[in-house]
Amino acid sequence: MKRFSFLFALIVLIFGATGCSSSSSSAQEEKKTITIGATAGPYSDQIREAIQPYLEKKGYKVKLIEFNDYVQPNIALDQKEIDANVFQNQMYLENFAKTHQMKLQPLISIPTVPIGLYSKKHTSLDDIRDGTTIALPNEPVNQARALTMLQQLGLLELKKDVEPTKASEKDIAKFHKNIILKPLDPAQLPRALGDVDYALINGNFALSSGLKLTEAVALEKTPDYYLIVVTIRPEDKDKPFVKDLIAAYKSKEFAKLIKEDPKYKGYVWPDWFQKQ
Incomplete structure (x- = not known):
C-alpha cells in the first residue's frame, strides 16, 4: 500500500511538473x-x-x-x-x-505630426472673410486644441479665464471675423474639405487621407x-x-x-x- 501511494505521488508530481513547464513555456511565448x-x-x-x-x-x-x-x-x-x-x-x-x-x-x-488648417479652395489666410466655413474636431480635447489655434491665427478670442486645453465653442468671447464653425468627427474632416472653406485636421487623419504638411495653409505650434x-x-x-x-x-x-x-x-x- 505504501509502495502504491509512493508511485501515485510520483506520477502526480511528474505530470504536475510537466503541466507547469507547459504553462510556463506558453506564458513565455505569449510575452514574445x-x-x-x-x-x-x-x-x-x-x-x-x-x-x-x-x-x-x-x-x-x-x-x-x-x-x-x-x-x-x-x-x-x-x-x-x-x-x-x-x-x-x-x-x-x-x-x-x-x-x-x-x-x-x-x-x-x-x-x-501637427494639426493643420487645410483647404481645397484657398491657399492663404487672407481669403478668410465673413461667412467663411471652418470645420474642426467635435471631440473635446482636439476641439480645444483647434480653437486655441484659431485664436493664435487671430480669427477669434477665447474668454480670458478659460483653460486653453479645455476650451469649447461656449468659451469663445468674440470672433474677429464672422466665421462659421462646423464641428465634425475627427476622422471625417478630410472628407469635408469639399463642403467647407477650411478644416482643422489632426495630423494622422490628414496624412492618411493623402494630404501633405506642405499643403497646409497653417500648422500648429505643438506644445508638449x-x-x-x-x-x-x-x-x-x-x-x-x-x-x-x-x-x-x-x-x-x-x-x-x-x-x-x-x-x-x-x-x-x-x-x-x-x-x-
Whole structure:
C-alpha cells in the first residue's frame, strides 16, 4: 500500500511538473508576441518601418492592428485585446481614461505630426472673410486644441479665464471675423474639405487621407502635452516587452527613419528625441 501511494505521488508530481513547464513555456511565448494598435497613417507606418523590425530582431512577433477612430484603440487596450496603442496625445489620454474610468498610462512621447488648417479652395489666410466655413474636431480635447489655434491665427478670442486645453465653442468671447464653425468627427474632416472653406485636421487623419504638411495653409505650434504618446496598461509597465518597446523608439533605426525620410519632415520632436 505504501509502495502504491509512493508511485501515485510520483506520477502526480511528474505530470504536475510537466503541466507547469507547459504553462510556463506558453506564458513565455505569449510575452514574445506584442500586439500594437494604431490609427491608420503615420504612426502605424512608423511601427511597420522601424519599430516592428527592431522588435522582431529581439525575437518578438509583432501584430499591428489599425483603427479608424479615437475610441476603439483605448477600449481594446483596456480589454487586453492589444498590448499598447499609438494614436493619442497625453491630454486626450487623461480625459478619455477619466471619462471612461480606465487605467491607462503614457509610456513615451514620439515625433508628432501637427494639426493643420487645410483647404481645397484657398491657399492663404487672407481669403478668410465673413461667412467663411471652418470645420474642426467635435471631440473635446482636439476641439480645444483647434480653437486655441484659431485664436493664435487671430480669427477669434477665447474668454480670458478659460483653460486653453479645455476650451469649447461656449468659451469663445468674440470672433474677429464672422466665421462659421462646423464641428465634425475627427476622422471625417478630410472628407469635408469639399463642403467647407477650411478644416482643422489632426495630423494622422490628414496624412492618411493623402494630404501633405506642405499643403497646409497653417500648422500648429505643438506644445508638449499634444505630442503623441505610446500608451500601455499600468500593470505592464515593468514587463520586458515594455522596456523593449521603449528601446525600439529610442533606437538608432527609428531616429534614422524620422530624420532622413522626407515624408517625416515637419514633425514636432519631443525633447528626448532631439538629443538622439
